[in-house]
Amino acid sequence: MPFSKLAAAIGASVTLKLNAQAARMRAAGDPVVHLGGGEPKSLAPMAAIDAGIAMLKTGEIRYSPAAGTPAMRDAIIAYTRKFYGRDVERPNVMASAGAKQAIMVALLALVDPQDEVVFPVPYWVSYPDMTRLAGGVPVPVRAADGSFQPTLDEMIAAITPRTRVVLLNSPNNPSGKVYNGDWLRGLVQYCEERDIYVMMDDIYHRLVFDGKQAVHCYECTDREVDDSRVIILNGVSKQYAMTGFRIGWAVGPRDLIQAMANIQSHQSGGPCSLSQKAAIAAIEGAQGSVGELRQTLEISRNELVALLGEIPGLKADKPEGTFYCFADFRAFDEDSTRLAARLLDKIQVVTVPGIEFGMEGFLRLSYCGSIEDVREGVRRIKWLLDENGAPELIAGDKVFSR
């Protein structure tokens, strides 16, 4: 018997599939260089670990309220005041099992069958399938000039009477692009006037380089949070290197947050109470680890972009944030899936094909691993792409040949 139409329409997450493949190759002893990852290598803040251990030792690990514990919601309120300059109340916030679930629940609360969800290209891999899971129609918007940010006119041209949500991520996975303030302001105002929700995925908002900061959506609206159409999605995964804890959150108008909490209550219940305890400690504790992570990433970014610049034909814009670089490999292969497979097969370097983010001919290279990984990965890529290079490349005990 076939599975549902929905199951047939949804594929496995490509990045998670690549992670599994890299782990299998590593377990078999292969010197894999993983430039496909999506999580910092640093450790979770000690305060988070201690808080988790202390709670675990009580043996009282119970269900949490569907929207998160009161303490978790208060930590999100404090975070919102600190980073967004807005005073919100408990009914405006809810915690989820990662930003991913918060995004999904928001889409489920907003999107009816055939409603459209508009987002710029390149986009995070999950947005199209999350939209489909909610019954909606993904509408990716491409910049005619091939850049990483469509113009405001291009975004507006994609909005129709069926548009329910505009979904943004800045700094952006995969491009590292920070959307500019006037553009964001124009878009938020256009959407709010038409009752269209702007979902802002801010999961990388503290990982911006060169002393800059990303403009956030609450800077782009004068409305009170309850009257606004802005929804902020965020979490502890990237900034605190707490991906496995699975804690994210949403901030928005209270009627929407209530609807989202209702859905979440039946879907999964409240997020893991132990993880919430750890997340609160991370948010309320010393913030030094975030700055250290940002500095380490900035050094790796500089190294990666400099090394890629030494490969003739390859184009790589300097990412302004995140830990990804979206590089243009079209001079070597127009088919990013084929090229990524070749890199994995020939030189055991994991990358993610650009087609998964809506841009063919590009590869996403992560620099969240060690700087040695960055250097070794680019050394191998440079060798493989250089048709006049040596017939063999030595990597530790391994010899790669063309």
Ligand SMILES: Cc1ncc(COP(=O)(O)O)c(C=O)c1O
């Ligand atoms: C743009 C973007 N949004 C959301 C997420 C998911 O974050 P979380 O781990 O909090 O679910 C990711 C993770 O890779 C991401 O890149």
